[in-house]
Each structure stands twice: as structure tokens, then as C-alpha cells.
Amino acid sequence: MKARIVKIVSKDYTLQLEDGSRVVASMMGKVRRQDRPVAGDLVEAEETDGVYAVSKILPRHSRLIRPAVANVDQALIVMSVKDPDFSTALIDRLSVLIRFADVSPVLIVTKCDLGIPPETEAAIREYEAGAIPVLRTAKDTLDPELAGILKGKISVLTGQSGAGKSSLLNTLDPTFRLATQEISKALGRGKHTTRHNELHEVDGGLVADTPGFSSIDFTGITKYELASLIPDFVPYLGSCRFNDCIHQNEPGCGIKKAVEEGKISRTRYNNYLQILQIILDRKEKYI
Ligand SMILES: Nc1nc2c(ncn2[C@@H]2O[C@H](COP(=O)(O)OP(=O)(O)O)[C@@H](O)[C@H]2O)c(=O)[nH]1
Ligand SMILES: [Mg+2]
Ligand SMILES: [Zn+2]
Structure with missing residues (x-):
């Protein structure tokens, strides 16, 4: 059967099956030697008496290093109109890194309820006239265009701390906050659980729990490309x-x-x- 790796903790691989249920599987030795599996990998798995094992990793269409997630479809660049300040330099740098990873950028302009300074409004309009999709959000209101943006995709959120990434996920899926609380409770207090990149189900899609592209260097990108x-x-x-x-x-x-x-x-x-x-x-x- 086909499945998706959504979490890895040492040798336990949590798979999401096609019906949406999650099981813990082991990795066959030949697969571990072939390539290091990461969250987001689409795999072939076998089941014997309720015991699951991954037998093959299917080809990846993208591979992010930070966070290490395979097959990411889109990166949401979350940028507030103020607090923190809107920055075209940051948007454009992130967008280059996202495209270099073969992922599609989407610009989400947050905190539009705070009032948009004229020069920021002009900058947003230039993006709206350009090639990257742009969506605007304000506190607690869900733009119909934004609804369903995560559905059926693997997404990574990026942007400055305080820009509204967590709030956006909670607006998109009000059950998400509850789910994360339950997950941290289940992990137990005082237990040293290394947080590996985990994909959370949010509004019908999978979202990496670690923001992406936090360090901005352009290693590997040539002046020609x-x-x-x-x-x-x-x-x-x-x-x-x-x-x-x-x-x-x-x-x-x-x-x-x-x-x-x-x-x-x-x-x-x-x-x-x-x-x-x-x-x-x-x-x-x-x-
Ligand atoms: N006014 C306003 N505040 C927002 C909006 N989105 C987020 N915030 C606030 O901005 C702060 C940082 O948001 P958060 O989602 O934690 O940002 P993150 O660090 O990117 O995850 C919080 O106090 C939010 O309540 C918005 O659309 N409008
Ligand atoms: Mg946050
Ligand atoms: Zn030229």
C-alpha cells in the first residue's frame, strides 16, 4: 500500500494511510541504506498481522533541508503589514530560496486590520500584479480565497516571528490549536522527546511544524540561475x-x-x- 511519512522519532516512522489513519511502522534495512527517509516521503508499505514496514521510498518532487521535509508543494510567506514591518527584501529573498527548492511560493499578507501604510499598500499591489499568488488576511476573518489553501497539499510556513503564522493556521482550522495542545500533553511533561519534523493535519492538508527557510544564505545558487x-x-x-x-x-x-x-x-x-x-x-x- 501507499502511505505518507508524517513523523519520525528514532526508528519509529508514523505513516498516514490513504484513509487518513495513522500507524507506526518500521523501515526495512535495504530502504534505510538506500536513502535517509524524511517526513513528507511517499512510501510503499507492507502489513503483516497489523505490523507495518516500509519497503520503498517513492521519488520526491522536492526536498527541503530546513526543515527536512520531502514533497513540499507550497511555502506560505507570511508577512504582516506592520508589527513586524513589511519587508519586500525579505519576501524576495525567501521567494528565491523557495523556488530553488522546487517549491511554489504564496504570499500571505497578514494584519490588514491594523491599517496599511501607503508605501506598503503600493508594494502589495506590485506583488498582486506579479506572478506569485497573493492573499490578504485580517484578524479572525477568513478570506474565502484563503479557505482550502492547505487542502491536499504539503505546506511549509515561513516569515518573521510575530508575523501571524500560528494565528493563520488557527484561523484556517479552529480545531488545530486543540490538536497541538493534545499532542504536547500526550508527549508528557519532563520527558525529553526530540522534536523531529512532524507534519500536522490542518484543514485537510499537511503542514510542517517547523517554519522553513529561517537562515538566509544562497549557497548553491549561481549568478546565472x-x-x-x-x-x-x-x-x-x-x-x-x-x-x-x-x-x-x-x-x-x-x-x-x-x-x-x-x-x-x-x-x-x-x-x-x-x-x-x-x-x-x-x-x-x-x-
Ligand atoms: N491585528 C492582528 N493581529 C494579528 C493577526 N494575526 C496575528 N496577530 C497577532 O500577532 C501576534 C503574533 O502572531 P503569531 O501567530 O503568534 O505569529 P508567529 O510568530 O508568526 O506564529 C499575536 O499577538 C497575534 O494575535 C492579524 O491578522 N491581525
Ligand atoms: Mg508561531
Ligand atoms: Zn540581462
Whole structure:
């Protein structure tokens, strides 16, 4: 049967079966040697007299390192309009890291009930006109577009502490808060249980319990591929005079032309140049 690994604690693998029930399984030795299984892995499992064992890990479509979760479909970038401040630099950096992991970014703008400063409103509108899906939320109100966003998917939340990640999950699924309390109670007080990456069921989807992409370095991303990780740039790639253009100082650059013509946001481009500089300044070069 097919199943999904939702939790790993030492040699115990919690599987979610196709009917939604959870069982604890062991891992066959040949599988452990083949590749380190992680939460999110889709597996082939066998059952004999109620004892489950994983016999195979199925191919992954994405693999995150922090947290170590396989097959993540989307990363929700949770960004508040204030408290903490809205930051396009942070959104654009996270979005590059998310796309590099083969995961789709979604921008969730929170705390819209606090009043949106005009420059923040302008920045949000540029995202709404761009390629990444954008949703706005306010305290305790569930935008119909947001309802069901987790359904049938594996999601990771990212964004500054205090941006409203936990609140968002609770708004999406009011039973979730209760569930987490029950889980911590079940673990018992004073017991040293290492928290491995666990996928929680929230509103019909699976959500990693650890926020993702907390450390922002761009290791492994080359100066040539950076632009392809920015969705708003993609339509203009290939329109540059030089095919090794890094869209910085080169003549005949299609990206810079699109910025001049107002087709790409100047903020997106300036944030791109900052990330590019980090990559160019890096000691170890991936060329
Ligand atoms: N006014 C307002 N406050 C919010 C909203 N979402 C979260 N908060 C508050 O912001 C604080 C941090 O939220 P939390 O969900 O814990 O953020 P996290 O650190 O990203 O998980 C809490 O005091 C929340 O009540 C919102 O949409 N509007
Ligand atoms: Mg939180
Ligand atoms: Zn160019």
C-alpha cells in the first residue's frame, strides 16, 4: 500500500494511510541504506498481522533541508503589514530560496486590520500584479480565497516571528490549536522527546511544524540561475543580447528594459541586485 511519512522519532516512522489513519511502522534495512527517509516521503508499505514496514521510498518532487521535509508543494510567506514591518527584501529573498527548492511560493499578507501604510499598500499591489499568488488576511476573518489553501497539499510556513503564522493556521482550522495542545500533553511533561519534523493535519492538508527557510544564505545558487528563480523575470529571460547576462551592467539586457518600461517592478529588480551581490561576494563560487 501507499502511505505518507508524517513523523519520525528514532526508528519509529508514523505513516498516514490513504484513509487518513495513522500507524507506526518500521523501515526495512535495504530502504534505510538506500536513502535517509524524511517526513513528507511517499512510501510503499507492507502489513503483516497489523505490523507495518516500509519497503520503498517513492521519488520526491522536492526536498527541503530546513526543515527536512520531502514533497513540499507550497511555502506560505507570511508577512504582516506592520508589527513586524513589511519587508519586500525579505519576501524576495525567501521567494528565491523557495523556488530553488522546487517549491511554489504564496504570499500571505497578514494584519490588514491594523491599517496599511501607503508605501506598503503600493508594494502589495506590485506583488498582486506579479506572478506569485497573493492573499490578504485580517484578524479572525477568513478570506474565502484563503479557505482550502492547505487542502491536499504539503505546506511549509515561513516569515518573521510575530508575523501571524500560528494565528493563520488557527484561523484556517479552529480545531488545530486543540490538536497541538493534545499532542504536547500526550508527549508528557519532563520527558525529553526530540522534536523531529512532524507534519500536522490542518484543514485537510499537511503542514510542517517547523517554519522553513529561517537562515538566509544562497549557497548553491549561481549568478546565472538567480534570475530564473524570480517569477516576475521569467517572461523576459532569453531577451538579453548576451546569453550569460546577469542583468547587472550588460548592454542590451531584456530584464533592465522591462524594468525601464514598467513591466517589472523596480523594487523587484533592486532586491535582485542585492541578492546577486551576496552571491558575487561569496567565497566559494559555484560557476
Ligand atoms: N491585528 C492582528 N493581529 C494579528 C493577526 N494575526 C496575528 N496577530 C497577532 O500577532 C501576534 C503574533 O502572531 P503569531 O501567530 O503568534 O505569529 P508567529 O510568530 O508568526 O506564529 C499575536 O499577538 C497575534 O494575535 C492579524 O491578522 N491581525
Ligand atoms: Mg508561531
Ligand atoms: Zn540581462
